[in-house]
Amino acid sequence: xxxxxxxxxxxxxxxxxxxxxxxxxxxxxxxxxxxxxxxxxxxxxxxxxxxxxxxxxxxxxxxxxxxxxxxxxxxxxxxxxxxxxxxxxxxxxxxxxxxxxxxxxxxxxxxxxxxxxxxxxxxxxxxxxxxxxxxxxxxxxxxxxxxxxxxxxxxxxxxxxxxxxxxxxxxxxxxxxxxxxxxxxxxxxxxxxxxxxxxxxxxxxxxxxxxxxxxxxxxxxxxxxxxxxxxxxxxxxxxxxxxxxxxxxxxxxxxxxxxxxxxxxxxxxxxxxxxxxxx
Numbered sequence: 460x461x462x463x464x465x466x467x468x469x470x471x472x473x474x475x476x477x478x479x480x481x482x483x484x485x486x487x488x489x490x491x492x493x494x495x496x497x498x499x500x501x502x503x504x505x506x507x508x509x510x511x512x513x514x515x516x517x518x519x520x521x522x523x524x525x526x527x528x529x530x531x532x533x534x535x536x537x538x539x540x541x542x543x544x545x546x547x548x549x550x551x552x553x554x555x556x557x558x559x560x561x562x563x564x565x566x567x568x569x570x571x572x573x574x575x576x577x578x579x580x581x582x583x584x585x586x587x588x589x590x591x592x593x594x595x596x597x598x599x600x601x602x603x604x605x606x607x608x609x610x611x612x613x614x615x616x617x618x619x620x621x622x623x624x625x626x627x628x629x630x631x632x633x634x635x636x637x638x639x640x641x642x643x644x645x646x647x648x649x650x651x652x653x654x655x656x657x658x659x660x661x662x663x664x665x666x667x668x669x670x671x672x673x674x675x676x677x678x679x680x681x682x683x684x685x686x687x688x689x690x691x692x693x694x695x696x697x698x699x700x701x702x703x704x705x706x707x708x709x710x711x712x713x714x715x716x717x718x719x720x721x722x723x724x725x726x727x728x729x730x731x732x733x734x735x736x737x738x
Contacts, residue, residue, distance in 0.1 A: 464721075465558045465576055466526045468627045469533050470588055470638060472512065472519040472553040472672060479548035480687045487688035490545040495679055495691070497539050503708045503722045505532050508580050510674035511685040519552035521682055522674045524586070524640075526559075526578040526728075528721060553670065555590055555638040557627035563602075564609045577721075577728045581623050583642035586674040587649050590635030590667065597664035608661040615659065619652045621645065635667070646673065714738070 479487070501507065505527035512519040523540075527533055533556075540546050559576045597605065616624070627638040643649050656662055677685070684690050708722040714733045722729050731738055 463560060463576055465560055466506075466528065466578055467530050467533055468557050468559060468578055468638070469523075469525045470553070470555040470640070471523045471525065471537065471551065472516075473521040473523070473549045474518060474552040475520045475686050476548040476550070479545070482688070484689040488691055490543070491680075491683045491689070491691040494540070494543045494545040494683065497543050498536075498679055500539070501532075501536055503706050503724065505536065506578055506580075506723045506728065507536075508676065509679045509682045510586055510676050511682045512672060512674050513685040515673040515675065516552075518670075519672060520686055521549075522586070522588070522672070524580070530556075553672065554633075555588070555627075555629070555635065556633040557629035557635075557638050558632065560628045562626070564606055566610070566613050575625075578625065579728070580625075581642045582676075583623065584644045584676055585642070585646060585649070586676060587641040587643070587646075587671065588674060589639055589669060589671040590629075590633075591637040591639045591665070592635050592667040594664045594666045597661075605661075608659065611659050612656065612661055615655050616652070618655075619648055622649055622652055639668075 479490075482490075498507065505525055508524045510522040510524065512522060523536075525533055525536065527536075541549065559578060561576070600608075616622070622641055622643040625640040625642070627640070629635050629638055641649055641652075680691050706724075708731060709720050714720050714731060716733055716736065719730050719732045722731060
C-alpha cells in the first residue's frame with residue numbers, strides 16, 4: 460500500500476503583551492513591518508493563513524494556521540517569529556498540532572466528506588477552532604456502531620451546507636485526539652449546528668471540546684493592525700518574493716528525475732515534477 464503523503468498542521472494562537480502598545484508609534488510600525496517581512500520569507504515553504512481573535516477571545520490576539528511538509532518547517536517559522544522585535548512581546552496562548560489523514564469512516568454520499576490529505580482553506584470569513592477528545596468507551600464500541608453514530612453527524616451537517624469542516628488528527632502528537640476547524644460566514648449558523656449536534660449519540664461520548672476559539676480571517680497586515688498601535692499600510696500581500704514575479708521554491712538537486720515536491724502559493728498547494736529533466 461502506498462504511504463499517504465500527509466501534511467503537518469498547526470494552529471498557533473498568539474497573545475500580545477499590552478506593554479507593546481506603549482511603544483512609540485514609529486517603533487510599532489517598524490516592528491509590524493519586520494514581522495510581516497519575516498512571515499513573507501516563508502513564502503512557498505508552507506501554507507499560512509492569518510486570523511485575528513481580537514474581540515472574540517480574552518486570552519489570544521492572533522492565529523497563524525499553518526500546514527507544511529514536516530514539523531521542522533513549523534519549528535523554523537516559530538523561531539523566526541519569536542526572533543523579531545514584535546515577537547519579543549508575543550506569547551503562545553494555545554497551540555494545537557496534528558496531521559492530515561484519511562478518515563476511518565465512510566461517507567460516500569456526502570460531498571463535504573471527500574478525503575483531503577492537503578489542507579485547502581476556503582475563503583470564509585470566520586474560523587471556529589477547538590481541540591477534541593472522545594471518551595475511551597467510544598473506542599470500545601463496534602466499528603459499525605460508531606459508523607452509524609457518525610452518519611447521524613453527517614446528516615445534520617448537510618443541513619448547514621455553508622459550514623465547512625476541517626479535521627486534523629493529533630493522536631500521539633499533542634494532548635487532544637483531533638483539532639476541529641469549521642469555516643463559515645455566519646456565526647449564527649455555526650451556533651445552530653453545534654446546538655443540534657449536542658443531541659446526537661456521538662456527542663455523548665465527548666470528553667473535551669474546549670477552548671473554542673472564534674477567529675476572523677484577514678490579511679497579515681490587517682491582523683497586525685487589530686493589535687492596536689500604529690497602522691501599517693501595505694498594498695502588497697504575501698506574493699512572489701522576486702521582482703520578476705518568480706519565487707524560488709527549490710534547488711534543482713532537491714527534485715531528482717521522476718520525483719516531485721509540494722510547494723505553496725498563498726493557501727494553494729502546488730506540485731512541481733521532474734519529468735525527464737523538465738520541471
